[in-house]
Amino acid sequence: MKLEELVILIATAVAAATPLVFAVIGETITERAGIVNLSADGTILLAGMAGFGAARATDSIWVGFLAAALVGAAVAAIVAYGAITLKQSQIAIGFILALLCADLSSFLGAPLVLQPGPQVPALPIPGLADVPIIGRIFFSSDGMVYASYLVIGLAWLYLYRMRGGLALRAVGEQPAAAFARGVPVVRLRYLYTILGGALIGIAGAAFTLDMKTGWTYRHTAGYGWIALAIVIFGGWNPLRGAMGAYLFGFLEALASFAQSRVPGVPTQVFAVLPFVLMILVLAATSGEWLTRLIQRAPPALRRLLSANLNAPAPAGLGKAFEQD
Amino acid sequence: MATPASAKTPSPGAAYRVGAIVVGLIFIAGLVLLTGHSPIDVLVAMVKAAFGTEDQFARVLATLVPLTLCACGLIFTFNAGLYNLGVEGQMIIGGIAATLALRLLQDSAPGPVAMAVAILAGIAGGVVWALLAGALNVFGRISEIFAGLGLNFVAQGLAVYLIFGPWKRPGVASMSGTAPFPETLWLPTIGKTEASPVALIAGLVVLVFTVIVMRNTYFGLRLRAVGLNPRSSTVQGIPATRYLLSAFALSGAMAGLAGGLQVLAIFHRLIPNISSNLGFLSLLIVMLGNFNALFVLPLAFFFSALNVGSLTLPIQFQLESALAGVIQGVLVLAALIGRGLSQQARARARAAAVRKG
DSSP states (O other): OOHHHHHHHHHHHHHHHHHHHHHHHHHHHHHHTTOOOTTHHHHHHHHHHHHHHHHHHHTOHHHHHHHHHHHHHHHHHHHHIIIIISOOOHHHHHHHHHHHHHHHHHHHHGGGTTOOOOOOOBOOOTTGGGSTTHHHHHSSSBHHHHHHHHHHHHHHHHHHHSHHHHHHHHHHHOHHHHHHTTOOHHHHHHHHHHHHHHHHHHHHHHIIIIISOSOOTTTTTTHHHHHHHHHHHTTTOHHHHHHHHHHHHHHHHHHHHHHTTSTTSOHHHHHHHHHHHHHHHHHHHSSHHHHHHHHHSOHHHHHHHHHHHOOOOOTTTTOOOOOO | OHHHHHHHSSSTTHHHHHHHHHHHHHHHHHHHHHTTSOHHHHHHHHHHHHHSSHHHHHHHHHHHHHHHHHHHHHHHHHHTTOOOTTHHHHHHHHHHHHHHHHHHHTTTSOHHHHHHHHHHHHHHHHHHHHHHHHHHHHTTOOOHHHHHHHHHHHHHHHHHHHHHTTTOOSSOOOTTOSOOOOGGGSOOOSTTSSOOHHHHHHHHHHHHHHHHHHHHOHHHHHHHHHHHOHHHHHHTTOOHHHHHHHHHHHHHHHHHHHHHHIIIIIISSOOTTTTTTHHHHHHHHHHHTTTOGGGHHHHHHHHHHHHHHGGGHHHHHSOOTTHHHHHHHHHHHHHHHHHHHHHHHHHHHHHHHHHHO
């Protein structure tokens, strides 16, 4: 493989991963606050359809992204209401909504199937785009890709370097203790579930208006489930979650790259291959056996590995909070 | 507010349950109105399309079988406290295993023998796939939800690979699946319809088995204990690990059987979408029935009728048949929210009673 090809491959990977980055960061924020929003796969479909439809109707991609964010926030609000206020199983609500939103997207999106629509315009950053290799990979795409860098950075800064992020994590780890210290647990859980849902919705529009433009039946099916898995793989950390999204983007880019070069293997196999490979990677890098392996490593290495690889779930994740 | 209501109704929250369903139905009617059609017309057409002719009713019965089988399996995993989202993959592997058995035996064994082996292979395939998720869950401490979802992708990938690779039909491989099996390898059907008596009997036997095991055996009782609290049941001498893995295996067996029967009785070949989302739909059925085996059959029948009835929507109204899934999803969501609201109302009524007394 020539250097030129490798650069194109990586640039494709970064672009392909962009919608997933939004979804992964959104879900990470939600889960850090202690709520699992399992509806991601359906939310991405419904918000992606709504975003495409709204952008097409108004000829404005801004309206499209706004509509997608609102749909994502609305679905997340149902999850929050059921989980936080009604104290029902978060898994059940999220799963029902995942299926329901997928079918809603098919039902309501029928008139949009294979219709032309607006797209996010290309926007190479003057100066930076001309830097060899780096410029081609990171600064020659469009606004959504650059926005995703910002979202990753801001999410990390907020979670680990700001007071608000401290409260967010406290609400997910030790809601009772946070409440005793005057943190409004219920309000914050609502806030971050809805905010996370809006980001997941934006991921949908990032597909339909940018990376996988247009709308078809079950246009983005599967990506939401992968995003949920990546959040776990990313140890509920925005930076590592983003790495997971880029890894998946790389697998997708690799599959489409190999498709034209490996004869005899049908296209359809390459379409499912990234999902299968990603699951195998996740299985290999999570789970108890890795923890055991780390414990056998020499002390210096062990400290480094466990700081970076061991990432326990937020202690209050998935549990209802009793305020009284 | 809950006190006067509780005087009239047996449970102070019953009104919420009914109210939530009514709101759900209004939402669905609104959606249909939005597309410019009358909800009544659509409803009548769907009922006619599900029950109008023998063929259509037979199709309802044919779809009822995989839904019942998967739902019965999920009764075990849900009662053990597990969300077996891998049921789709278990069904797919069942279909693949049954296809494999038929391919190996079609030239050497008589039809009925080949089909019997294929059914057993389907069951075995489902068990293996479910135990894989179970082992990841029990020994690898990976959430069964994500182990199952991950294995769904792997199963789907395997099916696509086989259909487009080693098992591709002579000529050109396509999404329509492998080459159909000869008619000697089709399960007999009632007349020329899609309903197969063998599949219906299998569904019925599994349903009776499930009801009996859950209601009348120590196994069912202990499984529920493990589901309520795995740690304390271990302390009380119930081997939780063994019960959890048994639940996975039973669920996988039934889903695998469903997948195998889809090959033998419905499609007569392996198709990429062999599970047709029926496994996920079964999860909704069991949730709606509050994990009770007695509700499986009526709810599965209702969901099956919706699925079959919705097939007329594109023809008669140029509407997507996905409306069936929308109705099913809205109803299950409404039931869940109604349950939450009624629990809340009851808790409030209790708190008020405590304050008074």
